[in-house]
Amino acid sequence: MPRTRDAYHHGDLRRALVDAGLAATRAQGTTALALRDVTRQVGVSPNAAYRHFADRKALLSAVAREIQDRMAEQMRARMPAPADAAPRDRARLRLRGVGLGYIAFAVAEPGWFETAFFGSGGAPEGVLHDSHDRLPPPFALLVEELDGMVGAGALSPERRDGAEWACWSAVHGFAELVVHGPLRGQDRERIDRWAERVVDDIISGIV
Structure with missing residues (x-):
């Protein structure tokens, strides 16, 4: 009942x-x-x-915030790096995990991926700050690890400026190709291999 x-x-x-x-x-x-x-x-x-x-948009924003939290949690699971690795290598591996985790979440949860950032008629919700004035956790992780790259000496401060947009464009664009574009339905092993290529290439590019 x-x-x-x-x-x-x-x-x-x-x-x-x-x-x-x-x-x-x-x-x-x-x-x-x-x-x-x-x-x-x-x-x-x-x-x-x-x-x-107050309305559907308010509920949708609350749902999107929770999806972002879950997305960030799964991204963190891809980030651990060997404790004995050099600081520069650790920083690069952690950043790599951010990108691969983002793509993996999108492929595994396409409905949630659509909702996480583009929940209201295709308009980006909370890209920089949400209604609670916080960076969306997946984006905050990217920013944090890029700053960690600088701290570890793996990325120069000059190259750091704006690097989050290059990284996000690459991984989000690839995820969209898999979820909604011409890569949809491709073998998962291929997708994973191409995802690694995209993430490794964008890291090499910003460095």
Whole structure:
């Protein structure tokens, strides 16, 4: 039986709405997220949702923030480098993990990838700062590791300027080719090999 609004404790309804939004966008991307459908799935009226989200865009932003958090977590899993490696090599391997992790998330979760940064009709949401005035975690990781490259002596300060845009353009563009473009449906082994080529080439290029 659907839950009524009174059955939710404070905060539970917001969490339930975000979870329903995550499930919808994971399956079909942003077009699947409709506030009325989400509230019906949760078992409350649309009016109940307005206590937490002013409109669909507000819910979509909350869903996108959580996807970005999950994306960054998976990117971090690709970043460990050997403890005995030279600082320059460690910094380069960590940056490499950022790029490969970004692409791997996009390929594995195309619906969420679409939602993470381009959630509202194709417009980039929160590219530099979101409504909570934070850098989106995947982008923050890229910035952090590029700064780490400078600190390790693997990237000059002069070459560091604007490097995040070159890196993001390369990995995001490749991911789009795989998810929505001519590389869609290619063998995963090939995709992984080409992804490594893209990431290695862009790192060599900025260095």
